[in-house]
Amino acid sequence: MVKISFEFDKDQFRKAILKAAQEQLAKRARACKCPRHRQYPEVITTSEPASNRFSLEIDGCCDVLLSQVKKKLGIQEKEENGN
Numbered sequence: 628m629v630k631i632s633f634e635f636d637k638d639q640f641r642k643a644i645l646k647a648a649q650e651q652l653a654k655r656a657r658a659c660k661c662p663r664h665r666q667y668p669e670v671i672t673t674s675e676p677a678s679n680r681f682s683l684e685i686d687g688c689c690d691v692l693l694s695q696v697k698k699k700l701g702i703q704e705k706e707e708n709g710n
């Protein structure tokens with residue numbers, strides 16, 4: 628049996644979690660496809676490990692695709708969306 632173990636300090640652990648979450652969300656977003664235009668969203672991930680910032684930017688052809696992505700990522704749409 629082979630075993631690997633990693634040790635993280637608190638900061639490394641947080642970074643690892645954030646990065647994993649970011650990758651997971653990006654992967655889910657990229658799996659979405661617009662039913663109208665048959666296009667995939669453009670997913671841009673940005674990470675600044677030094678400041679613990681990991682962000683995700685998603686561009687899509689239309690609202691249909693973007694709301695599908697949000698649903699997939701479990702992002703709740705705000706009711707009061709003043710646009």
Ligand SMILES: [Zn+2]
Pocket residue numbers: 661662663664665666687688689690691692
């Ligand atoms: Zn579309």
